[in-house]
Amino acid sequence: MEVSNLNFALVLLSIAYAFGTAVMRTQKHSPSFLHSVPVVGLRKQAFSITRASLRQLFGGITTLLEGYSQYTQHDQPFAMYDLSSRQETLVPVKDVKWFAEQPDSQLSSHGVRQERHAVEHLHMGVDVPATMHFIERITGDRLTRNLDLLAQPMHEEIQRCIETEFGNDPEEWKEINVYDSVQDIVMPTMSRVFLGLPLCRDTKVVNALKRYVMALGLATIFIGSLPRLVKSVLAGLVKIPLAYYRRQTLAVLVPLIRRQLEHPAEGDSDSEQETGFLRSCAKISEKNAVGGIGNVVEPEIIAQWIMWLAFAGSSSTIIQATNLLLDLANCPKDMEVIQQLRQEAVSSLKSAEDWKDPQSFNKQVISDSAIRESLRFHPILIKGLTKEVVPSSGITLPNGTQMSKGSWVGIPVLGIHRDKRYYPDPETYDPFRFVPFRLNGELQAGTAWGSKLDAAKPTTTYLGFGYGRHACPGRWFATLMLKMILAEIVLHYEIEATAPPPQMRVIGDAALPPMSATIRPIALVKTFHLPSSAPKKIARDTKKPHSKFFSRQCPVSPQNWNLVE
Secondary structure: OHHHHHHHHHHHHHHHHHHHHHHHHHHHHOOOOOOOOOEOOOOOOOOHHHHHHHHHHHHHHHHHHHHHHHOHHHOOOEEEEOOOOOEEEEOOHHHHHHHHHOOOOOEEOHHHHHHOOOHHHHOOOOOHHHHHHHHHHHHHHHHHHHHHHHHHHHHHHHHHHHHHHHOOOOOOOOOEEHHHHHHHHHHHHHHHHHHOOOHHHOHHHHHHHHHHHHHHHHHHHHHHOOOHHHHHHHHHHHHHHHHHHHHHHHHHHHHHHHHHHHOOOOOOOOHHHHHHHHHHHHHHHHHOOHHHOOOOOOHHHHHHHHHHHHHHHHHHHHHHHHHHHHHHHOOOHHHOHHHHHHHHHHHHOOOHHHHHOHHHHHOOHHHHHHHHHHHHHOOOEOOEEEEEEOOOOOEEOOOOOEEOOOOEEEEOHHHHHOOOOOOOOOOOOOOOOOHHHHOOHHHHHOOOOOOOOOOOOOEOOEOEOEOHHHOOOOHHHHHHHHHHHHHHHHHHEEEEEOOOOOOOEEEOOEEEOOOOOEEEEEEOEOEEEOOOOOOHHHHHOOOOOOHHHOOOOOEOOHHHOEEEO
8 A cells, every 4th residue: 555655646746747847838739619618617817727727636526516517407518627738528418328329430539548548658569459459359259248157267266355355253353455355356356257277366477467457557547647748758757667567467477378378278177267268369369350450369469468458357346346345334234235235145146056147146136226326426437438529620519519620528427427317315325226116027026137227237327337339348247246246245244334434536537446445344154044923035035135133153155045934
Protein backbone atom coordinates (compact mmCIF):
# COMPACT_ATOMS: atom_id res chain seq x y z
CA MET A 1 0.00 0.00 0.00
CA GLU A 2 2.99 2.33 0.56
CA VAL A 3 3.82 2.08 -3.17
CA SER A 4 0.25 2.96 -4.11
CA ASN A 5 0.25 5.99 -1.82
CA LEU A 6 3.57 7.16 -3.25
CA ASN A 7 2.29 6.85 -6.79
CA PHE A 8 -0.88 8.69 -5.82
CA ALA A 9 1.16 11.60 -4.42
CA LEU A 10 3.30 11.70 -7.54
CA VAL A 11 0.17 11.82 -9.67
CA LEU A 12 -1.12 14.87 -7.83
CA LEU A 13 2.19 16.72 -7.96
CA SER A 14 2.82 15.92 -11.60
CA ILE A 15 -0.68 16.89 -12.71
CA ALA A 16 -0.46 20.21 -10.85
CA TYR A 17 2.89 20.97 -12.48
CA ALA A 18 1.70 19.90 -15.91
CA PHE A 19 -1.39 22.06 -15.75
CA GLY A 20 0.54 25.13 -14.70
CA THR A 21 2.87 24.89 -17.70
CA ALA A 22 0.77 23.44 -20.48
CA VAL A 23 -2.99 23.76 -20.13
CA MET A 24 -3.33 27.19 -21.66
CA ARG A 25 -1.28 26.17 -24.68
CA THR A 26 -3.34 23.04 -25.25
CA GLN A 27 -6.66 24.88 -25.44
CA LYS A 28 -6.17 25.93 -29.05
CA HIS A 29 -5.62 22.29 -30.02
CA SER A 30 -8.95 21.10 -28.59
CA PRO A 31 -12.10 21.27 -30.72
CA SER A 32 -14.47 23.91 -29.42
CA PHE A 33 -18.21 23.66 -28.92
CA LEU A 34 -20.86 25.94 -30.24
CA HIS A 35 -22.32 28.37 -27.75
CA SER A 36 -25.57 26.38 -27.85
CA VAL A 37 -23.98 23.71 -25.62
CA PRO A 38 -23.81 24.96 -22.01
CA VAL A 39 -20.49 24.34 -20.26
CA VAL A 40 -20.81 23.37 -16.59
CA GLY A 41 -18.05 24.17 -14.09
CA LEU A 42 -16.59 27.11 -16.02
CA ARG A 43 -16.48 30.27 -13.90
CA LYS A 44 -15.75 33.90 -14.76
CA GLN A 45 -12.26 34.11 -13.29
CA ALA A 46 -8.64 34.31 -14.37
CA PHE A 47 -7.33 31.12 -16.00
CA SER A 48 -10.92 29.89 -16.03
CA ILE A 49 -10.33 26.81 -18.20
CA THR A 50 -7.23 25.80 -16.27
CA ARG A 51 -9.05 26.08 -12.97
CA ALA A 52 -12.18 24.37 -14.29
CA SER A 53 -10.00 21.47 -15.42
CA LEU A 54 -8.08 21.28 -12.14
CA ARG A 55 -11.34 21.15 -10.18
CA GLN A 56 -12.10 17.86 -11.90
CA LEU A 57 -9.19 16.24 -10.06
CA PHE A 58 -11.47 15.59 -7.10
CA GLY A 59 -14.60 17.54 -8.01
CA GLY A 60 -15.74 15.64 -11.09
CA ILE A 61 -18.78 14.21 -9.31
CA THR A 62 -19.99 17.66 -8.25
CA THR A 63 -19.63 19.10 -11.76
CA LEU A 64 -21.27 16.13 -13.44
CA LEU A 65 -24.25 15.99 -11.08
CA GLU A 66 -24.70 19.76 -11.38
CA GLY A 67 -24.88 19.50 -15.17
CA TYR A 68 -27.12 16.45 -14.96
CA SER A 69 -29.59 18.26 -12.71
CA GLN A 70 -29.64 21.43 -14.81
CA TYR A 71 -29.67 19.94 -18.29
CA THR A 72 -29.77 16.14 -18.62
CA GLN A 73 -32.95 15.81 -16.58
CA HIS A 74 -34.51 18.22 -19.08
CA ASP A 75 -33.29 16.11 -22.02
CA GLN A 76 -30.54 18.56 -22.98
CA PRO A 77 -26.81 17.89 -23.48
CA PHE A 78 -24.15 19.79 -21.57
CA ALA A 79 -20.37 20.05 -21.74
CA MET A 80 -17.67 19.89 -19.08
CA TYR A 81 -13.89 19.94 -19.03
CA ASP A 82 -11.83 16.94 -17.99
CA LEU A 83 -8.44 16.88 -16.30
CA SER A 84 -6.59 17.04 -19.60
CA SER A 85 -8.52 20.26 -20.45
CA ARG A 86 -10.55 18.53 -23.12
CA GLN A 87 -14.20 19.45 -23.48
CA GLU A 88 -16.74 16.64 -23.61
CA THR A 89 -20.44 16.80 -24.42
CA LEU A 90 -22.64 14.47 -22.37
CA VAL A 91 -25.91 13.42 -23.98
CA PRO A 92 -29.21 12.83 -22.12
CA VAL A 93 -30.73 9.40 -21.49
CA LYS A 94 -33.12 9.67 -24.42
CA ASP A 95 -30.10 9.85 -26.76
CA VAL A 96 -28.10 6.94 -25.30
CA LYS A 97 -29.51 4.41 -27.75
CA TRP A 98 -28.90 6.73 -30.70
CA PHE A 99 -25.37 7.34 -29.44
CA ALA A 100 -24.60 3.61 -29.15
CA GLU A 101 -25.99 2.86 -32.62
CA GLN A 102 -23.69 5.29 -34.43
CA PRO A 103 -21.16 3.47 -36.65
CA ASP A 104 -17.45 3.83 -35.99
CA SER A 105 -17.22 6.00 -39.10
CA GLN A 106 -19.29 8.62 -37.24
CA LEU A 107 -18.32 8.19 -33.60
CA SER A 108 -15.19 6.23 -32.75
CA SER A 109 -13.50 5.30 -29.47
CA HIS A 110 -10.08 4.96 -31.13
CA GLY A 111 -8.95 8.55 -30.57
CA VAL A 112 -10.28 8.57 -27.01
CA ARG A 113 -8.49 5.32 -26.27
CA GLN A 114 -5.26 6.74 -27.63
CA GLU A 115 -5.47 9.93 -25.57
CA ARG A 116 -7.52 9.39 -22.41
CA HIS A 117 -6.36 5.80 -21.93
CA ALA A 118 -2.85 6.75 -23.04
CA VAL A 119 -2.63 3.73 -25.33
CA GLU A 120 -0.25 5.36 -27.78
CA HIS A 121 2.07 6.33 -24.93
CA LEU A 122 2.04 3.27 -22.67
CA HIS A 123 1.36 0.11 -24.65
CA MET A 124 4.46 -1.26 -26.31
CA GLY A 125 5.34 -4.17 -28.54
CA VAL A 126 2.00 -5.06 -30.17
CA ASP A 127 -0.27 -3.62 -32.82
CA VAL A 128 -3.17 -2.00 -30.97
CA PRO A 129 -5.99 -2.58 -33.53
CA ALA A 130 -4.95 -6.23 -33.91
CA THR A 131 -4.82 -6.64 -30.14
CA MET A 132 -8.27 -5.11 -29.62
CA HIS A 133 -9.64 -7.37 -32.34
CA PHE A 134 -8.03 -10.35 -30.63
CA ILE A 135 -9.52 -9.43 -27.25
CA GLU A 136 -13.03 -9.30 -28.71
CA ARG A 137 -12.55 -12.60 -30.55
CA ILE A 138 -10.94 -14.55 -27.72
CA THR A 139 -13.44 -13.23 -25.19
CA GLY A 140 -16.34 -14.39 -27.32
CA ASP A 141 -14.86 -17.63 -28.66
CA ARG A 142 -13.10 -18.89 -25.56
CA LEU A 143 -14.72 -17.23 -22.56
CA THR A 144 -18.37 -16.36 -23.18
CA ARG A 145 -19.16 -19.47 -25.23
CA ASN A 146 -17.34 -21.81 -22.87
CA LEU A 147 -18.53 -20.76 -19.44
CA ASP A 148 -19.71 -24.30 -18.80
CA LEU A 149 -16.16 -25.58 -19.34
CA LEU A 150 -14.56 -22.82 -17.29
CA ALA A 151 -16.88 -22.96 -14.28
CA GLN A 152 -15.18 -25.89 -12.53
CA PRO A 153 -11.57 -24.62 -12.73
CA MET A 154 -12.75 -21.13 -11.80
CA HIS A 155 -14.52 -22.45 -8.72
CA GLU A 156 -11.54 -24.56 -7.68
CA GLU A 157 -9.28 -21.52 -7.77
CA ILE A 158 -11.79 -19.22 -6.08
CA GLN A 159 -12.38 -21.75 -3.31
CA ARG A 160 -8.65 -22.24 -2.71
CA CYS A 161 -7.84 -18.53 -2.70
CA ILE A 162 -10.74 -17.50 -0.47
CA GLU A 163 -9.77 -20.07 2.14
CA THR A 164 -6.20 -18.75 2.04
CA GLU A 165 -7.28 -15.13 2.39
CA PHE A 166 -10.20 -15.51 4.81
CA GLY A 167 -8.89 -18.40 6.91
CA ASN A 168 -10.96 -21.26 8.34
CA ASP A 169 -11.16 -20.50 12.05
CA PRO A 170 -14.81 -20.59 13.24
CA GLU A 171 -13.85 -19.13 16.62
CA GLU A 172 -12.13 -15.87 15.69
CA TRP A 173 -12.94 -12.95 13.40
CA LYS A 174 -10.09 -12.11 11.02
CA GLU A 175 -9.63 -8.55 9.76
CA ILE A 176 -8.58 -8.40 6.10
CA ASN A 177 -7.86 -5.67 3.58
CA VAL A 178 -10.63 -6.11 1.02
CA TYR A 179 -8.82 -4.83 -2.06
CA ASP A 180 -5.66 -6.84 -1.40
CA SER A 181 -7.60 -10.03 -0.66
CA VAL A 182 -9.82 -9.65 -3.72
CA GLN A 183 -6.74 -9.08 -5.85
CA ASP A 184 -5.28 -12.34 -4.53
CA ILE A 185 -8.51 -14.14 -5.45
CA VAL A 186 -9.12 -12.67 -8.90
CA MET A 187 -5.57 -12.77 -10.30
CA PRO A 188 -4.99 -16.52 -9.71
CA THR A 189 -8.49 -17.27 -11.03
CA MET A 190 -7.84 -15.27 -14.20
CA SER A 191 -4.47 -17.01 -14.50
CA ARG A 192 -6.17 -20.39 -14.17
CA VAL A 193 -8.39 -19.54 -17.14
CA PHE A 194 -5.62 -18.00 -19.26
CA LEU A 195 -2.69 -20.28 -18.36
CA GLY A 196 -4.18 -23.33 -16.65
CA LEU A 197 -2.48 -25.55 -14.10
CA PRO A 198 0.18 -25.42 -12.75
CA LEU A 199 1.12 -21.93 -13.97
CA CYS A 200 -1.77 -20.23 -12.18
CA ARG A 201 -0.32 -21.39 -8.85
CA ASP A 202 3.20 -20.30 -9.64
CA THR A 203 3.69 -17.26 -7.41
CA LYS A 204 6.35 -15.88 -9.74
CA VAL A 205 3.88 -15.89 -12.64
CA VAL A 206 0.95 -14.44 -10.69
CA ASN A 207 3.03 -11.78 -8.94
CA ALA A 208 4.58 -10.67 -12.23
CA LEU A 209 1.12 -10.23 -13.77
CA LYS A 210 -0.16 -8.49 -10.65
CA ARG A 211 2.67 -5.95 -10.60
CA TYR A 212 2.30 -5.24 -14.30
CA VAL A 213 -1.47 -4.72 -14.02
CA MET A 214 -1.05 -2.38 -11.04
CA ALA A 215 1.71 -0.36 -12.73
CA LEU A 216 -0.26 -0.06 -15.98
CA GLY A 217 -3.42 0.96 -14.14
CA LEU A 218 -1.69 3.77 -12.26
CA ALA A 219 0.13 4.90 -15.39
CA THR A 220 -3.11 4.96 -17.39
CA ILE A 221 -4.85 7.22 -14.86
CA PHE A 222 -1.79 9.46 -14.58
CA ILE A 223 -0.82 9.92 -18.23
CA GLY A 224 -4.42 9.89 -19.44
CA SER A 225 -5.19 12.86 -17.19
CA LEU A 226 -2.46 15.13 -18.55
CA PRO A 227 -2.80 17.81 -21.23
CA ARG A 228 -1.76 16.61 -24.65
CA LEU A 229 1.49 18.56 -24.94
CA VAL A 230 3.02 17.07 -21.81
CA LYS A 231 1.73 13.52 -22.22
CA SER A 232 4.65 12.34 -24.33
CA VAL A 233 7.23 14.02 -22.08
CA LEU A 234 6.03 12.57 -18.79
CA ALA A 235 5.03 9.28 -20.42
CA GLY A 236 8.71 8.71 -21.10
CA LEU A 237 9.39 8.86 -17.37
CA VAL A 238 6.42 6.70 -16.43
CA LYS A 239 7.36 4.08 -19.02
CA ILE A 240 10.65 3.38 -17.23
CA PRO A 241 9.11 1.41 -14.31
CA LEU A 242 6.33 0.14 -16.58
CA ALA A 243 8.86 -1.25 -19.07
CA TYR A 244 10.67 -2.94 -16.18
CA TYR A 245 7.50 -4.73 -15.03
CA ARG A 246 6.67 -5.57 -18.63
CA ARG A 247 10.07 -7.20 -19.19
CA GLN A 248 9.73 -9.11 -15.94
CA THR A 249 6.32 -10.43 -16.91
CA LEU A 250 7.40 -11.38 -20.44
CA ALA A 251 10.49 -13.12 -19.08
CA VAL A 252 8.21 -15.36 -17.03
CA LEU A 253 5.40 -15.90 -19.54
CA VAL A 254 7.17 -16.35 -22.88
CA PRO A 255 9.18 -19.52 -22.10
CA LEU A 256 6.20 -21.08 -20.33
CA ILE A 257 3.87 -20.34 -23.23
CA ARG A 258 6.41 -21.58 -25.76
CA ARG A 259 6.82 -24.84 -23.84
CA GLN A 260 3.07 -25.41 -23.53
CA LEU A 261 2.42 -24.69 -27.21
CA GLU A 262 5.25 -26.88 -28.45
CA HIS A 263 5.06 -29.69 -25.92
CA PRO A 264 1.59 -30.07 -24.38
CA ALA A 265 1.35 -32.55 -21.54
CA GLU A 266 0.58 -36.05 -22.77
CA GLY A 267 -1.65 -38.47 -20.96
CA ASP A 268 -2.86 -35.79 -18.56
CA SER A 269 -6.62 -35.44 -18.42
CA ASP A 270 -6.23 -31.76 -17.57
CA SER A 271 -3.76 -31.01 -20.37
CA GLU A 272 -6.46 -29.63 -22.67
CA GLN A 273 -7.60 -27.25 -19.96
CA GLU A 274 -3.99 -26.25 -19.25
CA THR A 275 -3.23 -25.34 -22.85
CA GLY A 276 -6.73 -24.78 -24.27
CA PHE A 277 -6.78 -21.02 -23.85
CA LEU A 278 -3.25 -20.62 -25.19
CA ARG A 279 -4.07 -22.77 -28.19
CA SER A 280 -7.20 -20.72 -28.81
CA CYS A 281 -5.02 -17.61 -28.82
CA ALA A 282 -2.72 -19.23 -31.38
CA LYS A 283 -5.67 -20.34 -33.51
CA ILE A 284 -7.20 -16.87 -33.57
CA SER A 285 -3.86 -15.33 -34.45
CA GLU A 286 -3.30 -17.87 -37.21
CA LYS A 287 -6.77 -17.57 -38.76
CA ASN A 288 -7.39 -13.92 -38.06
CA ALA A 289 -8.26 -12.72 -41.54
CA VAL A 290 -10.83 -10.05 -40.70
CA GLY A 291 -9.66 -6.87 -42.36
CA GLY A 292 -6.24 -8.38 -42.87
CA ILE A 293 -5.51 -8.00 -39.15
CA GLY A 294 -3.36 -10.70 -37.65
CA ASN A 295 0.00 -11.74 -36.31
CA VAL A 296 2.16 -14.79 -36.72
CA VAL A 297 1.78 -17.32 -33.94
CA GLU A 298 4.59 -16.34 -31.60
CA PRO A 299 4.78 -16.86 -27.84
CA GLU A 300 5.86 -13.22 -27.44
CA ILE A 301 2.68 -11.98 -29.14
CA ILE A 302 0.42 -14.34 -27.19
CA ALA A 303 2.13 -13.37 -23.93
CA GLN A 304 1.45 -9.69 -24.57
CA TRP A 305 -2.15 -10.42 -25.53
CA ILE A 306 -2.61 -12.23 -22.23
CA MET A 307 -1.08 -9.26 -20.41
CA TRP A 308 -3.63 -6.97 -22.10
CA LEU A 309 -6.43 -9.35 -21.16
CA ALA A 310 -5.18 -9.58 -17.59
CA PHE A 311 -5.17 -5.80 -17.34
CA ALA A 312 -8.58 -5.28 -18.95
CA GLY A 313 -10.29 -8.14 -17.14
CA SER A 314 -8.74 -8.27 -13.70
CA SER A 315 -8.53 -4.55 -12.94
CA SER A 316 -12.26 -3.97 -13.45
CA THR A 317 -13.28 -7.22 -11.73
CA ILE A 318 -11.11 -6.45 -8.70
CA ILE A 319 -12.73 -3.03 -8.37
CA GLN A 320 -16.23 -4.47 -8.77
CA ALA A 321 -15.67 -7.29 -6.26
CA THR A 322 -14.09 -4.93 -3.73
CA ASN A 323 -17.05 -2.55 -3.90
CA LEU A 324 -19.52 -5.44 -3.75
CA LEU A 325 -18.09 -6.93 -0.55
CA LEU A 326 -17.90 -3.53 1.14
CA ASP A 327 -21.46 -2.72 0.08
CA LEU A 328 -22.79 -5.98 1.50
CA ALA A 329 -20.74 -5.82 4.70
CA ASN A 330 -22.15 -2.35 5.40
CA CYS A 331 -25.80 -3.28 4.90
CA PRO A 332 -27.96 -2.90 8.03
CA LYS A 333 -27.97 -6.13 10.02
CA ASP A 334 -31.75 -6.29 10.09
CA MET A 335 -31.73 -6.73 6.29
CA GLU A 336 -30.08 -10.14 6.83
CA VAL A 337 -28.64 -9.84 3.34
CA ILE A 338 -25.76 -12.29 3.90
CA GLN A 339 -28.14 -14.86 5.33
CA GLN A 340 -30.51 -14.49 2.40
CA LEU A 341 -27.66 -14.80 -0.09
CA ARG A 342 -26.55 -17.91 1.78
CA GLN A 343 -30.01 -19.45 1.64
CA GLU A 344 -30.17 -18.77 -2.09
CA ALA A 345 -26.75 -20.36 -2.61
CA VAL A 346 -27.78 -23.43 -0.60
CA SER A 347 -30.87 -23.80 -2.78
CA SER A 348 -29.13 -23.34 -6.14
CA LEU A 349 -25.78 -25.05 -5.45
CA LYS A 350 -26.77 -28.36 -3.90
CA SER A 351 -23.95 -30.45 -5.37
CA ALA A 352 -20.53 -30.21 -6.98
CA GLU A 353 -22.23 -30.61 -10.35
CA ASP A 354 -24.24 -27.44 -9.77
CA TRP A 355 -21.01 -25.45 -9.42
CA LYS A 356 -19.97 -26.65 -12.88
CA ASP A 357 -23.20 -25.42 -14.47
CA PRO A 358 -23.47 -21.65 -15.11
CA GLN A 359 -27.25 -22.06 -15.24
CA SER A 360 -27.18 -22.70 -11.49
CA PHE A 361 -26.05 -19.12 -10.99
CA ASN A 362 -28.80 -17.82 -13.28
CA LYS A 363 -31.25 -18.89 -10.57
CA GLN A 364 -29.61 -16.61 -8.00
CA VAL A 365 -31.86 -13.59 -8.20
CA ILE A 366 -30.69 -12.02 -4.95
CA SER A 367 -27.03 -12.40 -5.87
CA ASP A 368 -27.67 -10.93 -9.31
CA SER A 369 -29.57 -8.02 -7.80
CA ALA A 370 -26.79 -7.31 -5.28
CA ILE A 371 -24.17 -7.28 -8.04
CA ARG A 372 -26.26 -5.17 -10.37
CA GLU A 373 -26.96 -2.70 -7.58
CA SER A 374 -23.28 -2.45 -6.67
CA LEU A 375 -22.40 -1.69 -10.30
CA ARG A 376 -25.14 0.94 -10.33
CA PHE A 377 -23.98 2.45 -7.06
CA HIS A 378 -20.26 2.32 -7.93
CA PRO A 379 -19.73 2.70 -11.68
CA ILE A 380 -16.04 2.37 -12.53
CA LEU A 381 -16.25 5.58 -14.59
CA ILE A 382 -18.53 8.47 -13.60
CA LYS A 383 -18.86 9.39 -17.28
CA GLY A 384 -18.02 7.05 -20.06
CA LEU A 385 -18.55 5.37 -23.42
CA THR A 386 -16.75 8.46 -24.73
CA LYS A 387 -16.26 8.68 -28.49
CA GLU A 388 -14.73 11.13 -30.92
CA VAL A 389 -16.50 12.73 -33.87
CA VAL A 390 -14.90 11.36 -37.06
CA PRO A 391 -16.40 13.05 -40.17
CA SER A 392 -14.78 16.28 -41.29
CA SER A 393 -18.28 17.71 -41.58
CA GLY A 394 -19.03 16.79 -37.97
CA ILE A 395 -22.25 15.19 -36.73
CA THR A 396 -25.59 16.50 -35.52
CA LEU A 397 -26.97 15.44 -32.14
CA PRO A 398 -30.67 14.49 -31.94
CA ASN A 399 -31.50 17.92 -30.49
CA GLY A 400 -29.92 19.65 -33.50
CA THR A 401 -26.58 20.59 -31.95
CA GLN A 402 -23.72 20.41 -34.46
CA MET A 403 -20.54 18.76 -33.16
CA SER A 404 -17.29 19.44 -35.02
CA LYS A 405 -14.71 16.85 -36.07
CA GLY A 406 -12.55 15.80 -33.12
CA SER A 407 -15.17 16.69 -30.50
CA TRP A 408 -15.73 14.19 -27.71
CA VAL A 409 -19.20 12.92 -26.86
CA GLY A 410 -20.07 10.70 -23.90
CA ILE A 411 -22.69 9.65 -21.36
CA PRO A 412 -23.11 10.91 -17.75
CA VAL A 413 -23.10 7.42 -16.23
CA LEU A 414 -23.17 8.37 -12.55
CA GLY A 415 -25.93 10.92 -13.11
CA ILE A 416 -28.13 8.31 -14.79
CA HIS A 417 -27.39 5.77 -12.07
CA ARG A 418 -28.38 8.30 -9.39
CA ASP A 419 -31.53 9.56 -11.12
CA LYS A 420 -34.67 9.23 -8.96
CA ARG A 421 -36.78 8.76 -12.07
CA TYR A 422 -35.15 5.39 -12.64
CA TYR A 423 -33.99 4.40 -9.15
CA PRO A 424 -36.02 5.41 -6.08
CA ASP A 425 -33.79 6.47 -3.19
CA PRO A 426 -30.74 6.30 -5.49
CA GLU A 427 -28.21 7.38 -2.83
CA THR A 428 -28.82 4.15 -0.90
CA TYR A 429 -27.29 0.78 -1.72
CA ASP A 430 -30.21 -1.65 -1.77
CA PRO A 431 -29.11 -5.23 -2.57
CA PHE A 432 -32.75 -6.27 -3.11
CA ARG A 433 -33.57 -3.39 -5.47
CA PHE A 434 -34.09 -5.62 -8.51
CA VAL A 435 -35.49 -8.72 -6.78
CA PRO A 436 -39.23 -7.84 -7.00
CA PHE A 437 -38.99 -7.65 -10.78
CA ARG A 438 -37.40 -11.07 -10.90
CA LEU A 439 -39.83 -12.96 -8.66
CA ASN A 440 -42.40 -13.25 -11.41
CA GLY A 441 -43.45 -15.82 -13.96
CA GLU A 442 -40.88 -18.41 -14.94
CA LEU A 443 -38.72 -17.84 -11.88
CA GLN A 444 -41.51 -18.87 -9.53
CA ALA A 445 -41.83 -22.06 -11.53
CA GLY A 446 -38.24 -22.91 -10.60
CA THR A 447 -36.56 -22.26 -13.94
CA ALA A 448 -33.66 -19.98 -14.80
CA TRP A 449 -34.77 -16.48 -15.70
CA GLY A 450 -34.04 -14.86 -19.01
CA SER A 451 -35.38 -11.36 -18.48
CA LYS A 452 -33.78 -8.01 -19.16
CA LEU A 453 -32.83 -7.67 -15.50
CA ASP A 454 -29.48 -9.41 -15.65
CA ALA A 455 -26.33 -7.92 -14.11
CA ALA A 456 -24.49 -8.67 -17.37
CA LYS A 457 -27.10 -7.03 -19.62
CA PRO A 458 -26.75 -3.25 -20.00
CA THR A 459 -29.71 -0.96 -20.62
CA THR A 460 -29.90 2.77 -21.35
CA THR A 461 -30.19 3.38 -17.59
CA TYR A 462 -27.80 0.65 -16.38
CA LEU A 463 -24.33 1.18 -17.80
CA GLY A 464 -22.04 -0.77 -15.47
CA PHE A 465 -20.63 -2.74 -18.41
CA GLY A 466 -21.09 -0.06 -21.06
CA TYR A 467 -23.84 -0.29 -23.66
CA GLY A 468 -24.40 -1.31 -27.26
CA ARG A 469 -22.16 -3.29 -29.56
CA HIS A 470 -19.04 -2.02 -27.78
CA ALA A 471 -20.21 -3.07 -24.31
CA CYS A 472 -17.68 -5.06 -22.30
CA PRO A 473 -17.26 -8.36 -24.21
CA GLY A 474 -16.29 -10.23 -21.04
CA ARG A 475 -19.25 -9.14 -18.92
CA TRP A 476 -20.84 -12.62 -18.69
CA PHE A 477 -17.52 -14.10 -17.60
CA ALA A 478 -17.01 -11.31 -15.05
CA THR A 479 -20.55 -11.67 -13.68
CA LEU A 480 -20.13 -15.42 -13.27
CA MET A 481 -16.88 -14.85 -11.38
CA LEU A 482 -18.52 -12.29 -9.10
CA LYS A 483 -21.39 -14.68 -8.36
CA MET A 484 -18.97 -17.52 -7.64
CA ILE A 485 -16.90 -15.38 -5.30
CA LEU A 486 -20.01 -14.19 -3.50
CA ALA A 487 -21.51 -17.68 -3.20
CA GLU A 488 -18.27 -19.17 -1.90
CA ILE A 489 -17.97 -16.45 0.73
CA VAL A 490 -21.55 -16.55 2.02
CA LEU A 491 -21.54 -20.35 2.14
CA HIS A 492 -18.41 -20.40 4.26
CA TYR A 493 -18.31 -17.14 6.21
CA GLU A 494 -20.10 -14.43 8.06
CA ILE A 495 -18.69 -11.01 7.28
CA GLU A 496 -18.99 -7.68 9.04
CA ALA A 497 -17.77 -4.16 8.39
CA THR A 498 -15.02 -2.63 10.51
CA ALA A 499 -15.90 1.00 9.78
CA PRO A 500 -18.64 3.08 8.12
CA PRO A 501 -18.78 2.71 4.34
CA PRO A 502 -16.05 4.83 2.71
CA GLN A 503 -17.02 7.65 0.38
CA MET A 504 -16.50 7.22 -3.35
CA ARG A 505 -13.13 8.68 -4.35
CA VAL A 506 -12.82 9.92 -7.90
CA ILE A 507 -9.77 11.11 -9.82
CA GLY A 508 -10.91 12.59 -13.09
CA ASP A 509 -13.40 10.08 -14.49
CA ALA A 510 -12.10 7.06 -12.57
CA ALA A 511 -13.98 5.98 -9.44
CA LEU A 512 -11.33 4.23 -7.36
CA PRO A 513 -12.08 1.49 -4.83
CA PRO A 514 -11.23 2.20 -1.18
CA MET A 515 -7.89 0.40 -1.11
CA SER A 516 -7.42 0.60 2.66
CA ALA A 517 -10.92 -0.53 3.70
CA THR A 518 -11.24 -3.73 5.72
CA ILE A 519 -13.88 -6.26 6.69
CA ARG A 520 -13.90 -9.09 9.22
CA PRO A 521 -14.86 -12.62 8.13
CA ILE A 522 -15.30 -15.63 10.40
CA ALA A 523 -15.59 -19.22 9.19
CA LEU A 524 -19.00 -20.87 9.32
CA VAL A 525 -19.89 -24.50 9.84
CA LYS A 526 -21.46 -27.00 7.51
CA THR A 527 -24.74 -28.25 8.99
CA PHE A 528 -27.79 -26.12 9.60
CA HIS A 529 -30.52 -27.31 11.95
CA LEU A 530 -34.10 -26.13 11.89
CA PRO A 531 -36.17 -26.28 15.07
CA SER A 532 -39.12 -28.66 14.95
CA SER A 533 -41.49 -25.68 14.99
CA ALA A 534 -40.14 -24.38 11.69
CA PRO A 535 -42.05 -25.56 8.60
CA LYS A 536 -39.80 -27.57 6.33
CA LYS A 537 -40.77 -25.46 3.31
CA ILE A 538 -39.13 -22.40 4.91
CA ALA A 539 -35.73 -24.02 4.57
CA ARG A 540 -36.22 -24.30 0.84
CA ASP A 541 -37.93 -20.98 0.19
CA THR A 542 -35.49 -18.74 -1.70
CA LYS A 543 -37.91 -15.84 -1.67
CA LYS A 544 -38.29 -15.58 2.12
CA PRO A 545 -35.20 -17.11 3.72
CA HIS A 546 -35.38 -17.32 7.50
CA SER A 547 -31.79 -17.16 8.71
CA LYS A 548 -32.82 -16.96 12.38
CA PHE A 549 -33.40 -20.73 12.34
CA PHE A 550 -29.78 -21.48 11.42
CA SER A 551 -27.09 -22.54 13.90
CA ARG A 552 -23.44 -23.50 13.54
CA GLN A 553 -22.47 -27.11 14.23
CA CYS A 554 -19.09 -28.04 12.71
CA PRO A 555 -16.47 -26.83 10.18
CA VAL A 556 -17.82 -26.03 6.77
CA SER A 557 -17.76 -28.31 3.75
CA PRO A 558 -19.74 -26.75 0.88
CA GLN A 559 -20.93 -29.92 -0.81
CA ASN A 560 -22.09 -31.48 2.47
CA TRP A 561 -24.45 -28.83 3.75
CA ASN A 562 -27.73 -30.19 5.01
CA LEU A 563 -30.99 -28.60 6.01
CA VAL A 564 -32.62 -30.85 8.59
CA GLU A 565 -35.59 -30.60 10.89
